[in-house]
Amino acid sequence: MEGNQLFPVFIKLNTIHTILVGAGPVGLEKLTAILGNSPDARVTVIGLEILPELQELADKHEGVTVLQKEFVAADLDGADLVVAATNNGLLNQEIRIQADQRNLLVNFADKPDLCNFYLGSIVKKGDLKIAISTNGKSPTIAKRLKEVLNDSLPDELNDTLQQMEALRNTLNGDFASKVKRLNEVTSLLVTEKLASTEDEESSLVKDKEEKSKRGKMKWLIWLAIVFSFVIVVTAFWHKEPEFQAYIENLNPMFYWFLLGGFIFAMIDGAIGMSYGVTTTSFSLAMGVPPASASMGVHLSEILSNGIAGWMHYRFGNVNWKLFRLLLIPGIVGAVTGAYLLSSLEHYSNYTKPVVSLYTLILGFVILSKAYKANAKTTGPKKKIKKVSLLGLFGGFIDAVGGGGWGSIVLSSLIAGGRNARFSLGTVKITRFFIALMSSLTFITMLNGAHWEAVGGLVIGSALASPIAARVSNKISAKTIMVSVGILVILVSLRSIINFILKLV
Numbered sequence: 001m002e003g004n005q006l007f008p009v010f011i012k013l014n015t016i017h018t019i020l021v022g023a024g025p026v027g028l029e030k031l032t033a034i035l036g037n038s039p040d041a042r043v044t045v046i047g048l049e050i051l052p053e054l055q056e057l058a059d060k061h062e063g064v065t066v067l068q069k070e071f072v073a074a075d076l077d078g079a080d081l082v083v084a085a086t087n088n089g090l091l092n093q094e095i096r097i098q099a100d101q102r103n104l105l106v107n108f109a110d111k112p113d114l115c116n117f118y119l120g121s122i123v124k125k126g127d128l129k130i131a132i133s134t135n136g137k138s139p140t141i142a143k144r145l146k147e148v149l150n151d152s153l154p155d156e157l158n159d160t161l162q163q164m165e166a167l168r169n170t171l172n173g174d175f176a177s178k179v180k181r182l183n184e185v186t187s188l189l190v191t192e193k194l195a196s197t198e199d200e201e202s203s204l205v206k207d208k209e210e211k212s213k214r215g216k217m218k219w220l221i222w223l224a225i226v227f228s229f230v231i232v233v234t235a236f237w238h239k240e241p242e243f244q245a246y247i248e249n250l251n252p253m254f255y256w257f258l259l260g261g262f263i264f265a266m267i268d269g270a271i272g273m274s275y276g277v278t279t280t281s282f283s284l285a286m287g288v289p290p291a292s293a294s295m296g297v298h299l300s301e302i303l304s305n306g307i308a309g310w311m312h313y314r315f316g317n318v319n320w321k322l323f324r325l326l327l328i329p330g331i332v333g334a335v336t337g338a339y340l341l342s343s344l345e346h347y348s349n350y351t352k353p354v355v356s357l358y359t360l361i362l363g364f365v366i367l368s369k370a371y372k373a374n375a376k377t378t379g380p381k382k383k384i385k386k387v388s389l390l391g392l393f394g395g396f397i398d399a400v401g402g403g404g405w406g407s408i409v410l411s412s413l414i415a416g417g418r419n420a421r422f423s424l425g426t427v428k429i430t431r432f433f434i435a436l437m438s439s440l441t442f443i444t445m446l447n448g449a450h451w452e453a454v455g456g457l458v459i460g461s462a463l464a465s466p467i468a469a470r471v472s473n474k475i476s477a478k479t480i481m482v483s484v485g486i487l488v489i490l491v492s493l494r495s496i497i498n499f500i501l502k503l504v
Contacts (some may be wrong), residue, residue: 006118011171013041014063017078020093021071022085023047026109028054030085030119035061036121042077043326046071071326073098082106083119121146126405127162237497253286254452261300261460275301276398276405279457280355281363281491288453290355291341294399295442298338298455299436309429317425321416326409326430333395334438337426341400342445360492365411367485387413391430399438405431430487 013034020031020043028051034041035057042063045054050068058064064260071091076082076098082105084095097112099106102182130149132142231478264278276297283293312318394409406427413423 001359002234006133006135008120008131008133010129010131011081013038013081016080018043018081018083019261020045020083020085021047021075021077021091022051022109023054023066023068024085025051026087027051027085030083030109031057031064033119033122034083034241035064037124042073048076053437063307067125069488071095076102076104084108084111084114089502108231123149123153124413125155128153147419148283151419236459254456256286257283257453257456259456260458261457262464263460265300265461265464275461276401278488280401281488281495283453284356285491286453291344291354291442291446292453294338294341294401295439295446296454296457298334298399298435298439298442299454300461301431302439302458305432305435309425312425312428315425317421317427318429319419319422322387322413322422322426323388326426327392327433330395330405330409330430330434331437333392333397334399334434335395335441337396338438338441339398339445342442346492353496354399356492356495356499358397360489360496362401363485363488363492365485366488367482395438398434399441405434 018034020027020034020039022030023045024047027045027047031043031045031054034043039061040063041061043065044063045058045066046069046170047066048068048070050066055066058066071094073094077096079102082095082099083106084092086092086109092108092111092114096106096108105117106115107117112118118133118135119129120133121139123132123146132145132149134142144163260279260282264282265276267278279297279300280290280293283296284290288296309318390409390412394405394412397408399404410423410427413427
């Protein structure tokens with residue numbers, strides 16, 4: 001037989017005893033899922049090392065007991081359900097054997113062959129709960145479907161359920177009388193439906209108009225990308241004789257920045273941030289002054305973010321209301337920051353350690369986010385309200401430090417409870433316009449630039465952008481963030497130490 005043959009059930013975990021083996025990050029994820037759906041569940045957690053966040057979560061629920069000990073077979077005596085969250089293959093096999101001997105259902109994290117039941121992705125709207133299963137084939141698809149359903153199903157569905165329950169409780173008499181009463185109620189719904197047909201037809205017309213507007217927006221985005229690229233290249237050609245010389249005689253450094261631009265754009269596509277900070281750190285380490293480094297970053301981001309923004313637009317990942325709130329304040333902040341940094345280009349020996357200190361801080365921020373990636377919060381998040389101020393601050397810091405738009409704006413939006421996918425797409429397409437305006441400011445203000453760095457970054461990041469947008473969900477974000485954080489910290493420390501040694 002083909003297809004998913006799993007039988008879906010909903011279990012009252014407060015009436016049975018669940019054993020959770022493993023108290024690390026995966027154990028925390030499993031416990032969060034259990035308590036998020038059944039706060040009164042009776043769970044015993046067993047592990048040699050207890051994650052502090054797991055202990056903190058367990059302390060908030062009376063039904064959870066945490067035992068810091070090694071697992072033994074007797075721990076399954078009296079259990080009704082078993083969840084294993086360990087990366088120890090031998091221990092997993094032992095748990096499966098002991099569970100089979102006791103006729104217990106057991107689930108293993110990322111080990112579908114060992115499981116005899118799966119934990120699906122859950123969509124919850126009050127009393128309505130929808131479980132999604134891909135038969136263990138693709139947890140990523142299940143999570144995406146969960147996001148779509150969470151966004152599309154209104155919270156008011158719970159009110160509908162309560163009203164239907166109230167209606168059911170008012171029905172008395174035999175079966176025939178109940179059917180008669182339901183017919184009376186539903187006939188009103190049919191009448192209202194017929195009356196709203198005209199409104200629905202009007203809505204279809206509006207949908208067609210909206211699609212037409214999106215089609216026009218598509219061409220406007222492409223025209224803006226092409227037009228901006230022509231403007232920047234023309235400005236270079238007429239303003240900088242060095243640019244013409246660069247075209248004719250490529251500096252070997254160009255190839256280093258070509259490779260760096262490609263790698264940093266791929267990293268940015270995978271985790272949605274850090275292109276600016278990694279590129280700026282790399283540029284400073286290669287001897288490029290802060291203003292020129294920031295200009296190179298933003299020039300390369302014109303094309304790369306235009307392409308990435310277009311891809312996210314094609315995938316439907318853009319929140320246009322959020323786009324409008326971020327755009328103008330972000331441009332104002334970026335132009336102001338670019339003007340200030342360009343004015344201090346002659347003092348690059350002093351601004352360079354300041355920018356390195358900024359990238360050092362961002363390196364620690366990226367590293368901390370990597371280790372908090374598995375942490376779950378049980379309470380609802382409040383969406384950030386002052387989006388325009390966030391855009392203004394993010395644009396300014398991004399221009400001065402050569403990066404930080406993703407680290408500041410995207411992280412704040414997601415931490416404030418906004419949808420990660422739509423936030424990423426919106427930040428990307430907004431970044432294109434901000435990079436364009438800050439780049440034009442740098443070109444106007446600076447008398448010279450390191451074209452080998454600029455050209456390499458522009459071409460390398462442009463080549464990586466369409467690929468990065470497609471592979472963003474296929475790479476371990478935590479591993480990349482840890483690596484990037486450590487790399488940025490080391491490079492920034494090197495620049496700061498070199499500056500201190502020169503003073504001495």
